Amino acid sequence: xxxxxxxxxxxxxxxxxxxxxRDDHVAALQRGRDAExxxxxxxxxxxxxxxxRVSAAERIAFCQDTGYxxxxxxxxxxxxxxxxxxxxAIDRGVAGGYSDGYLRASLVRSPVDRVNTGDNTPAMVHYxxxxxxxxxxTLLVKGAGCDNMSALRMLTPAAGVEGMxxxxxxxxxxxxxxxxxxxxxxxxxxxxxxRAAVLAKRALTRNPTGSPSPDPALADLEQELVEAxxxxxxxxxxxxxxxxxxxxxxxxxxxxxxxxxVAINLDCHSHRVRAVTL
Numbered sequence: 001x002x003x004x005x006x007x008x009x010x011x012x013x014x015x016x017x018x019x020x021x022r023d024d025h026v027a028a029l030q031r032g033r034d035a036e037x038x039x040x041x042x043x044x045x046x047x048x049x050x051x052x053r054v055s056a057a058e059r060i061a062f063c064q065d066t067g068y069x070x071x072x073x074x075x076x077x078x079x080x081x082x083x084x085x086x087x088x089a090i091d092r093g094v095a096g097g098y099s100d101g102y103l104r105a106s107l108v109r110s111p112v113d114r115v116n117t118g119d120n121t122p123a124m125v126h127y128x129x130x131x132x133x134x135x136x137x138t139l140l141v142k143g144a145g146c147d148n149m150s151a152l153r154m155l156t157p158a159a160g161v162e163g164m165x166x167x168x169x170x171x172x173x174x175x176x177x178x179x180x181x182x183x184x185x186x187x188x189x190x191x192x193x194x195r196a197a198v199l200a201k202r203a204l205t206r207n208p209t210g211s212p213s214p215d216p217a218l219a220d221l222e223q224e225l226v227e228a229x230x231x232x233x234x235x236x237x238x239x240x241x242x243x244x245x246x247x248x249x250x251x252x253x254x255x256x257x258x259x260x261x262v263a264i265n266l267d268c269h270s271h272r273v274r275a276v277t278l
Contacts, residue, residue, distance in 0.1 A: 001082070001278065002082050002083040003081050003083045003084050003086050003088075006081075006086065006090060006093065006135070006137070006278070007090070007093040008093065010071065010093025010094060010097065010123075011092075011093040011094075011097040013097070013137075013276065014069060014100075014141075017139055018061045018063075019055055019059050020052075020056040020062075021062060021270075021272065022209070022273060024209050025184075025208075025246075025271045027209075028208070028246040028247060029049055029052070029182070029246060029269070030049065031246065032045055032236075032243040032246045033045035035242065036236065036242055036243045037242045038235055038239070038241035040239045040241070041235045041241030041242070044235075045182075045243075048236075048269050059101075061103055061104075063268075064104060065106065065144060065145060066106060067106060067141045067142045067143040067144070068120075068124050068142045068144075069098075069120060069123040069124065070123070070124045070125075070126075070139070070141070071123050071139055072126050072137070072138040072140070072202060073128070073137055074128045074130055074135070074136040074137075074138075075127065075130070076130060076134045077130065078131075078133045079135060087125065091121040091122050094119070094120055094121050094122075098119060103120070104120075105118055105119055106144070107120050107122070124142075134277055136275065137275065138274070139273065140204060140205055140267075140273050141270075141272035141273075142267070145268060149171070149174070149175035149179040150171075150264055150265045152193070152261070152263040152264070153167050154260075155262055156259075157257070157258065159260060164260070164262050165224065165225060167262055167264070168187065168225055168228070168264055169232065171264045171266075172185070172244065172245070173232055175266060177237060177238020178238075179268055180270070181234055181237065181244045181268070182236050182246045183244065184246060184266075184267040185225070185245050185248040185264065185266060186203035186265040186266075186267065187199075187203060187248065187250045187251070188200035188202070188261075188262070188263040189252045189255075189262050189263075190252050190253035190260075191253040191255055192255075192259075193261055196261035197265070199252075199263065203251040203265070204273070205273050205275065207275065209247045213250055218250045221250055222249065223248075225248040226245055226247070229245045230242055232244055
């Protein structure tokens with residue numbers, strides 16, 4: 001496969017993700033609106049739904065924070081790339097997409113040297129090698145406001161699931177309005193310190209928004225967490241209400257007998273995800 005094909009796909013997805021919320025997420029916002037009991041909370045949902053309609057129709061960014069370009073690339077081991085560097089092609093796709101879509105370039109060269117890179121690169125890319133001849137490319141556009149409210153804690157097995165649930169609710173309460181609720185919550189459990197964080201971010205890309213885990217135990221846990229988070233009363237935009245989250249997605253992975261890593265990655269109401277298989 002010529003890397004130019006990947007570049008073109010990334011370029012297209014960057015524009016689409018920023019201009020159009022996925023239909024399934026718009027449906028999740030509508031469900032949240034229907035469930036919200038607070039008048040001001042329902043008004044926030046109405047504004048978000050109208051914003052989604054306008055941004056898609058007018059081809060403008062849903063949110064001024066057009067975020068990091070986070071790419072999950074699942075590559076079949078029989079795929080052979082030609083035409084140069086795959087990583088460079090992804091970055092060219094991001095740069096082109098952000099230019100095409102009139103999207104803000106938000107990345108700086110380092111936390112210390114805060115000079116803007118000028119084209120929203122580099123992309124944050126996570127690679128996974130699997131059997132087969134296909135490429136599955138998922139783009140998550142991740143704003144900083146909600147990402148800043150994310151958290152990771154190395155719990156002990158003694159803390160257990162109850163400790164994990166307390167940590168999740170504490171994180172949501174600490175975030176308050178700063179994560180721009182109604183949020184989508186990605187949770188990664190297990191693996192190592194770094195693997196848990198990637199699991200949490202990957203969990204945000206589940207399609208459709210709010211679909212339960214195929215693992216019945218995790219699906220039950222997701223529902224418990226939705227109820228616990230919504231019981232905080234933070235509500236849409238932090239104005240108070242009964243819907244603080246529209247979805248909780250939990251992913252789990254094997255871990256050490258002495259460890260219980262838990263990462264929580266929050267995504268704001270601007271939940272921007274696109275995926276394609278090549």
